[in-house]
Structures are given as structure tokens and as C-alpha cells.
Amino acid sequence: MSKSNSPESDDRPNLRVVTSPEAEVYDLMRAPETTAERVKRLQAEARALALEQVEALEEVLLKAADMAKEIAEGGDAYPVGARELAHRLGQDLPVKAETMKAIIAKSHP
Structure with a gap:
């Protein structure tokens, strides 16, 4: 059976519009760019890419x-130590994700 080509397919790359003055389609008719x-x-x-x-x-966090x-x-299906550690992670990871979001917002307005 072949793969579905539906819009919901997870095989498509996650594309983003880059709104940077340096981001542009390369014009093959223009002179080669300088090193700078x-x-x-x-x-x-x-x-x-880093963003x-x-x-x-x-x-993921x-x-x-x-x-x-x-x-x-x-x-009781989980060991007590695993539940306790998971509880702490469940509280800590969203805070870390929010911190990450704030750092990104500050550096990429």
C-alpha cells in the first residue's frame, strides 16, 4: 500500500517563513555574492535553524x-521513587519551557 499524500501527512517538512532582510530567494541572474x-x-x-x-x-519539554x-x-502501578521524580519533573519542565520561550522572545522580537 502506498503512502497517503494527504495534507495531514507527517512526512512533509516543517517550513517557516523567515522575516529577515537577509532571507531572500537567490536570483540566478545577479552577480555572485561577495564573501561578506x-x-x-x-x-x-x-x-x-537555531530558533x-x-x-x-x-x-519536547x-x-x-x-x-x-x-x-x-x-x-501503584509505578514505583514510589519513579512517581516522586515524575511529580517533580511535571512541575519543573513547564517552567523551563517558559524560560526558554522568554529567552527566545527577547532575542528574536
Whole structure:
């Protein structure tokens, strides 16, 4: 059976619009960029990729916090020490994710 090409497919890349003056479609008819222009463009791309990775980390932290809360509330099926640790993680990870969000907001207005 072949893969579905539906819009809900998770196989599509997660694309983002970069609103940076350095971000532009490369015009094949223009002269080659200078080394300085290339450095600026590559730095802008690196910043955009770094932002994506930090946002992905924030998302994973929140998912981990949800899982930790489930374990903490899981009752006797989980060992006491695991429930206690999961309880602490469930409280701590959302705070860390919010801190990460605040850092991103400050550095990427």
C-alpha cells in the first residue's frame, strides 16, 4: 500500500517563513555574492535553524512534562521513587519551557 499524500501527512517538512532582510530567494541572474554577503546570509540561516531547534526543545519539554504528570498520577502501578521524580519533573519542565520561550522572545522580537 502506498503512502497517503494527504495534507495531514507527517512526512512533509516543517517550513517557516523567515522575516529577515537577509532571507531572500537567490536570483540566478545577479552577480555572485561577495564573501561578506555570503557570511551574512549564512549567519541568518544559522540563526533561523537555531530558533527552530530551541522551539522544538520547548515542545519536547512540554510533552515530557505531560508524560511525567501521567506517571506521577499513575498510582501503584509505578514505583514510589519513579512517581516522586515524575511529580517533580511535571512541575519543573513547564517552567523551563517558559524560560526558554522568554529567552527566545527577547532575542528574536
